[in-house]
Each structure stands twice: as structure tokens, then as C-alpha cells.
Amino acid sequence: MIKLYNTLTGKKEEFVSITPGRVNMYACGITVYDYSHLGHARGAVVFDLVRRYFQRKRYTVTYVRNFTDVDDKIINRAREEEKSADEVARTYIDAYNEDMQRLGVGPADIEPKATEHIPEMIEIITGLVEKGHAYAVDGDVYFRVASFPDYGKLAKRNLEDMRAGARVEVDERKQDPLDFALWKASKPGEPAWDSPWGPGRPGWHIECSAMGFKHLDQTFDIHGGGKDLIFPHHENEIAQSEAFSGRKFVNYWLHNGFVNINQEKMSKSLGNFFTIRDILDQYDAEIVRLFLLSTHYRSPIDFSDGNLKDARAGLDRFYTMKEGINNFLAGRGAPSEKPEHLVESIDRPLYDKILNLPRAFDDAMDDDCNTAFAIGLIYDLVRDVNKFLSEVENKREDAVIVVLSSAARAFDDVGSTLGLFLRDPEEWFREGRLIGKIAMPVEQIEEYVSQRNTARERKDWAEADRIRDILDEAGVVVYDRTGGTVWKPK
RNA sequence: GGCGGCGUAGCCAAGUGGCUAAGGCAGAGGUCUGCAAAACCUCCAUCAUCGGUUCAAAUCCGAUCGCCGCCUCCA
Numbered sequence: 001m002i003k004l005y006n007t008l009t010g011k012k013e014e015f016v017s018i019t020p021g022r023v024n025m026y027a028c029g030i031t032v033y034d035y036s037h038l039g040h041a042r043g044a045v046v047f048d049l050v051r052r053y054f055q056r057k058r059y060t061v062t063y064v065r066n067f068t069d070v071d072d073k074i075i076n077r078a079r080e081e082e083k084s085a086d087e088v089a090r091t092y093i094d095a096y097n098e099d100m101q102r103l104g105v106g107p108a109d110i111e112p113k114a115t116e117h118i119p120e121m122i123e124i125i126t127g128l129v130e131k132g133h134a135y136a137v138d139g140d141v142y143f144r145v146a147s148f149p150d151y152g153k154l155a156k157r158n159l160e161d162m163r164a165g166a167r168v169e170v171d172e173r174k175q176d177p178l179d180f181a182l183w184k185a186s187k188p189g190e191p192a193w194d195s196p197w198g199p200g201r202p203g204w205h206i207e208c209s210a211m212g213f214k215h216l217d218q219t220f221d222i223h224g225g226g227k228d229l230i231f232p233h234h235e236n237e238i239a240q241s242e243a244f245s246g247r248k249f250v251n252y253w254l255h256n257g258f259v260n261i262n263q264e265k266m267s268k269s270l271g272n273f274f275t276i277r278d279i280l281d282q283y284d285a286e287i288v289r290l291f292l293l294s295t296h297y298r299s300p301i302d303f304s305d306g307n308l309k310d311a312r313a314g315l316d317r318f319y320t321m322k323e324g325i326n327n328f329l330a331g332r333g334a335p336s337e338k339p340e341h342l343v344e345s346i347d348r349p350l351y352d353k354i355l356n357l358p359r360a361f362d363d364a365m366d367d368d369c370n371t372a373f374a375i376g377l378i379y380d381l382v383r384d385v386n387k388f389l390s391e392v393e394n395k396r397e398d399a400v401i402v403v404l405s406s407a408a409r410a411f412d413d414v415g416s417t418l419g420l421f422l423r424d425p426e427e428w429f430r431e432g433r434l435i436g437k438i439a440m441p442v443e444q445i446e447e448y449v450s451q452r453n454t455a456r457e458r459k460d461w462a463e464a465d466r467i468r469d470i471l472d473e474a475g476v477v478v479y480d481r482t483g484g485t486v487w488k489p490k
Numbered sequence: 491g492g493c494g495g496c497g498u499a500g501c502c503a504a505g506u507g508g509c510u511a512a513g514g515c516a517g518a519g520g521u522c523u524g525c526a527a528a529a530c531c532u533c534c535a536u537c538a539u540c541g542g543u544u545c546a547a548a549u550c551c552g553a554u555c556g557c558c559g560c561c562u563c564c565a
Contacts, residue, residue, distance in 0.1 A: 010494095030565070043565040073563075155560075161492045162561065204563085226565030227495090233564090256565070257495095263557065267564060294514080295503065300496080300558075310502060310515045317514085320528065364504095373504050376513035383513090383530085390522090390530050461524055468526080479527040486528090 002057065004222075005298060005368045007230060007253040008154055012368055015252065017221050023059045024216040025051065026250075028208060028225035028233070029111070031068040032092035033077045036099055037273035038288075038303055039226065039259045039266045045289060046256045046297040046369075047224045048105040049418070053365050056417045064215045065108035066208065067093055069115050070201050075190055085191050089113075099276040102285050104419045110215045114207040118193045121202045121210040124244050125182045125195075133243040137173040139185030139198040145178040148239045154253060155231035180236050182206050205236040212241070212249075223250040227298075228265075230255055257300045266303065274303070284431075287311045290420055293371040314379070315421075315428065321382050322411070323425035324389045325404045327483070335398030339406070342399040350384055351403055357381055357410040361417075371418065378414060378421070381407070429488045438489050440474040449478060449487055456480070 002015040017023050027047040030040050044065075051063045069089035078085040097107070125141055128134035133147045145151050145159070152158055162178055171177075181203035186192035192199035212220060218241070225234060234253065241249040258265045261272045279288060291311040295301040335342055343351045357377065364374040385407050392400050415421035438445075448467050455463040471478055471487065478487045 028565075031563085037565085039565050041565085046565095071563090155493080157493055157561075224565095228560070228564050230494095231560060232562090258559075258565075260558080265559070265564090269562095269564070298495095299503090302502085304502095306515085307502060313516095314514060316528090324529080370504075373512070376504060379513050386529055387531090456524080459524070465525070477527065480523075481528085488528095 002053075002366050003368055004252050004254060006251075007234075007255050008250075010156070013252070015221075017059065018217075018219065018251070021059055023054045023061045023222065024064075024220040025054075025061065025222035025224065026064045026066075026208070026212050026216060026220060027108075027223070028229055029065045029067050030092075030096060031071050031073060032089045032096065033071065033073040034092060034268070035275040035277060036092075036096050037259075037266060037268070037275050038279060039273065040096075041099070041103055041276045041288070042259050042292050042297075042301070043224070043226050043256050044100055044105045045103060045292045047254075049293065049297075049371065050222070050224065050254065050369060051106075052417050052419070053369060056365075057362075062110070062216065063108045064110045064112065064211065066211050067096075067111060067113045068204065068207060069093070069113045070191055071204065086115075089115075095277075099280070102280050103276065104285060104289060112211045112215060114202065114211075115191075117207060117210045117214065118202065120214050121206045122183075122193075122195050124206060124210055124213070124240065127244050128182065128240060131243065133240075134182055135175065136183075136197045139183075139200055140173065140181055141183035141197055142174055142179040143182050143236065143240055143243075144175060145180070145239065146176055148243050150242065151178075151239050152235065154235045154238055157231070180205065180232065182240065205233055206240060208233075208237050209241040209244070209249075212237075213245070218245040218249070219247050220250060222252045222254060224254040224256070227255045227257055256297045257295075260300050260302045261304075263302065265300075283308050283312070286315060286420060286423070286428075289418075290315060290375070293418060293420070294375060296372050297369060317379070318382055318421055319423070319425040319428040321386050321389070322408070322421075323429075324386070325408050326425060328389070328392065328404055329401065329408070332397070332401055335401050337398060339402040342396065342402050346395050346399045347388060347403060350388055351406065353381060353384060354403065354407045354410050358413050361414040365417075374414070374418070375420075378411065381410075438475045440471075440476065445471065445474075445476055445487055449485055452478070453485055 003012045004015050005012045025047070027043065030036055047063075047065070051061050054061045067089070070085065074085050074088050078088045081088065093113075100107070125134060128143065129136065129141065132144070134141050134143050136142075152162070159178065163176075183195060183197055183200050183206075184203055185198055185200045191201055193201060212223070223234070223237075230253075238249050260266060264270065264272060266273045287308055288311075291308055292301065294311065294314075301307075360377050361374050364370045364377060367373075385404075388400075388403065411421055448471055452464050452467040455461075455467065468478055472490070475490045476487050477490045478485060
């Protein structure tokens with residue numbers, strides 16, 4: 001049973017889909033006027049994970065994530081760069097897709113653009129006007145908030161409080177300061193579409209209703225986005241959608257917490273943001289992904305170099321273990337006896353724990369996608385497997401093979417849902433953590449390592465240590481195992 | 491001003507009524523090693539403060555302090 005925290009009710013609730021075995025979900029994407037920052041990455045990773053988890057639980061998922069490609073900021077950017085709004089949008093959509101690909105976030109099933117749904121939006125706005133939920137003034141159309149009694153149910157505020165605390169300048173043409181634009185008359189030179197109210201462009205909120213209706217249904221299972229979208233964006237979506245359809249718009253509203261920097265929200269307006277691509281130039285994508293999933297999705301997460309380094313250390317630990325498993329398994333065939341029988345002779349509790357990992361993982365994920373706990377389970381088992389590996393000499397080889405190969409399978413199983421821990425250890429140590437860390441060509445490192453080994457054979461420890469210091473200086477750490485010397489980026 | 495959230499070890503972070511408060515990073519001691527590194531073992535918290543409810547609270551209620559978010563574009 002999957003439980004999800006629903007912003008609408010303020011509680012964790014058992015998830016029941018509208019159609020058994022199917023999940024229709026929509027997540028608000030980005031406004032494409034600039035490169036995306038780590039906050040956008042978090043939302044994308046989180047909802048990608050929600051999708052993956054439902055798939056793991058054998059749901060058929062239809063995931064819609066939109067691009068807002070018409071908006072003031074895009075228009076401004078286009079003006080600055082002397083390009084068309086369309087070109088600006090296309091540039092940043094491509095950049096976003098590239099960032100997502102690097103982060104291991106798969107494409108949504110449908111990635112609709114606002115500009116491709118103008119007729120659908122006009123249809124909804126027309127309907128709202130006809131029903132008295134909206135009114136036109138000078139080519140603009142506003143939603144009449146007072147006509148929708150449930151307004152405020154998501155953000156949990158009432159109209160009087162909002163009017164009292166309104167910091168917005170009051171637009172005289174609005175009947176109520178809280179009314180919001182469904183359609184805006186275009187000024188000369190701005191993108192414009194024909195409408196019953198004259199040439200104009202859509203307001204921000206209406207696109208998500210139109211695209212949700214079209215690609216999912218008038219009622220769908222899950223709608224996600226950042227916490228900052230709760231009000232007004234999602235509140236307005238509910239108002240216009242439900243006023244139009246007369247049906248409940250969305251059953252479960254999910255909102256992810258922010259990425260903070262020094263306890264403050266990372267945002268464009270504060271200017272304290274790092275773009276995804278800047279971060280990925282310094283840290284491997286898996287590090288970033290592990291960092292983002294190490295904290296529960298609803299909590300704030302603080303971005304700092306130290307926290308990224310912790311994530312990197314965690315991956316080192318995992319891949320060191322995986323390397324140990326691979327090294328043992330390499331060149332050894334399958335055991336001749338049945339696994340169950342063999343395992344009895346060595347480490348039943350460990351074997352059970354390994355076999356139980358996927359179930360324990362699911363229990364954690366069932367609880368509102370508790371990735372932090374789920375990852376803790378994995379590291380708990382990493383320690384057990386390491387311990388087992390360190391005692392492997394005294395055990396029956398074929399039994400060890402059974403235990404280690406089952407461990408590898410269990411880690412792959414849960415890792416494939418998280419999108420973590422899936423690489424070849426070799427690749428991780430050589431490429432994953434290497435970015436920007438080594439100030440020496442690989443050939444030269446290999447040369448030093450071999451010189452050092454020669455020195456060690458002579459028992460010339462002074463020379464061996466001298467070379468080790470040189471490598472250390474360059475960011476390379478070297479260590480001597482029974483099987484030979486291995487080097488890794490520090 | 492209104493509404494909401496948070497405060498768990500040096501740091502990050504699970505845990506929302508009851509076994510020894512997960513896991514990671516850093517640190518200390520030990521095993522291994524030529525010395526190291528990695529790995530393993532051991533050690534390292536009464537949960538912001540105060541009061542209350544309860545047989546029992548980090549977990550529920552109230553107050554206080556501190557931090558943050560939304561109320562305007564924002565993932």
C-alpha cells in the first residue's frame with residue numbers, strides 16, 4: 001500500500017488510483033527562458049522517482065510534464081537577445097532536456113508546450129465566461145474568484161485574509177484583487193493568438209488545466225510541483241478546472257521542498273542559484289542525484305560543497321563494496337549445489353537480509369517515498385556485505401558465490417528504481433568521481449604507480465613513499481592490495 | 491499582518507506514542523599493512539527551551555526562543 005502526503009488534505013493518505021493499475025500524473029515543468037538550476041533538478045528528479053516507483057509496483061503510468069513557452073520573461077529575454085520568443089523557448093527546452101538526460105531523468109510520456117494548446121485554453125476560458133466564472137475587460141479575461149466557493153482549499157487560506165494581506169497593486173479593472181488573468185491582451189510586438197476577446201496570449205495558470213484535461217482527463221490521480229507553486233498557481237488551477245468541469249480536478253497534490261543555500265531558498269530572484277550544468281561540470285550526475293535523494297522530498301535540502309562531498313564519499317563506499325563483489329565473482333562459475341542448501345552452511349541471517357532488501361526498500365518507499373530511509377537500508381547492507389567480504393577466505397567458495405551474487409542482484413534491483421548504484425565500479429572510480437580532481441594524465445599516473453611498485457619490490461620504502469606523495473599531490477590516492485596496486489582519484 | 495513548515499550527535503539525515511533514537515560524513519582507539527589507504531571491530535545523542543496529557547513522548551497539547559517558506563514571477 002502506497003501512502004502519499006497530499007497537500008490538499010494535509011495528511012498522508014493511502015493511494016488509490018482512479019483506474020486500477022493505472023496512474024495519471026502531471027508535474028509542472030519549467031518556464032523556458034534560462035538555464036535550469038538545481039531547484040528545478042530536484043523537482044524533476046523527485047517526480048521521475050515517483051513515476052519509477054509506481055512502475056516498479058506494476059502500475060502503468062502516464063506522466064505529463066509541460067513546458068511553459070509563452071510568458072513575460074521569455075518575451076523579455078527574446079527582446080534582450082533580439083530573437084523570437086520561439087527561438088528562446090526552443091534553446092532552453094533543448095538545454096533542459098540535455099540536463100535531464102545527464103541527471104538520469106527520463107523524458108515524460110508527454111511533454112506538451114503551452115503554445116500548442118491555445119485552442120484548448122480558449123475553449124476552457126469561453127466555458128468559464130459562459131458559466132459566469134470569468135469576465136472579459138479590454139481584451140483581458142479574469143477568473144472571478146468569488147464565484148468559486150472552494151477557493152483557498154489547497155493553500156488553506158480564506159479570501160478575507162488574502163485580501164487583507166494583499167501586497168499586490170490592485171488592478172482597477174479587476175472586480176476583486178484576487179481575480180487572476182486567464183487571458184491577456186497582447187501589446188504590439190508580443191506573441192499573439194486570435195481569440196473571442198481579441199489578439200492575446202494565455203495567462204500562466206490556464207495552460208496546466210488545458211494540458212491536464214487533454215492528455216490525462218478532467219480528473220486525474222497526481223499533480224506535482226514545487227512548494228512555491230501551491231499558491232497561487234495550483235490553487236488557481238483547481239479553481240478554473242473545477243469551475244469548468246464541475247468535477248474534482250486532482251486527487252493527490254504532491255509538492256517537493258526547496259533547495260536552499262545557506263538556509264535560503266535557491267531562486268532566480270535572489271540570484272543565489274547554480275545551474276544544473278555548472279554543477280554537473282564539477283560533480284558527477286550520480287553524486288547530484290544521490291544528494292537530492294538523501295533527503296525526504298518534502299524537506300528543504302541545503303546545497304553545499306560539503307554535502308556533495310558526503311554524497312561522493314557514499315558512492316565511493318558503495319562502489320568499493322561492489323568492486324569487492326565483482327572481484328570475487330570474476331572467473332568463478334555458478335555453484336553446483338542449490339543456493340538454499342549452500343547458504344545454510346555460512347551466513348543465513350545475511351542471506352535473508354539480502355533477499356529481503358527489495359521488500360524493505362518497498363516499505364520505505366510506500367511511506368511517502370522515503371528515499372532517505374531507503375538509502376539508509378542500502379548502506380546498512382553495504383556494511384554487512386563488506387564484513388562478509390572481509391571474512392570470505394574461511395568460507396565455502398560456492399556458498400560465497402551464492403551470497404555475493406544475490407547481493408549484487410538485490411542492489412541492482414533497488415538501484416534501478418533509484419537510478420543509483422548501477423555503474424561498473426571501474427567506471428565510477430575512473431570517470432564518475434574524477435571530474436576536475438586530477439592534475440595529471442592517466443599515462444603518467446600509471447608510470448608512477450609502476451615505478452613505485454618496482455621500488456616496493458626492492459623494499460625501497462623511501463622511494464615508494466616519495467612517489468606516493470607526488471601522486472597524492474596530484475589528487476591521486478594509491479593503495480596496495482593483495483591482488484596488486486590500485487589508484488583512484490582522491 | 492495572515493497562513494504553513496522546521497529545530498534530532500561536530501556536520502548531513504531517518505524516526506511522529508512503547509524493543510538498545512536508522513544510515514552516512516567527520517573524529518578517537520584497535521585489526522590488517524613495510525608504512526599507508528580501503529575494509530572490518532569498538533566508541534561518540536535522552537531529540538531547541540519550559541510546562542502539560544499519558545502507565546509510557548523526540549513523537550500528542552500549550553507557551554517561549556530561533557530559522558525558513560508562501561501571501562508578487564518562482565521547482
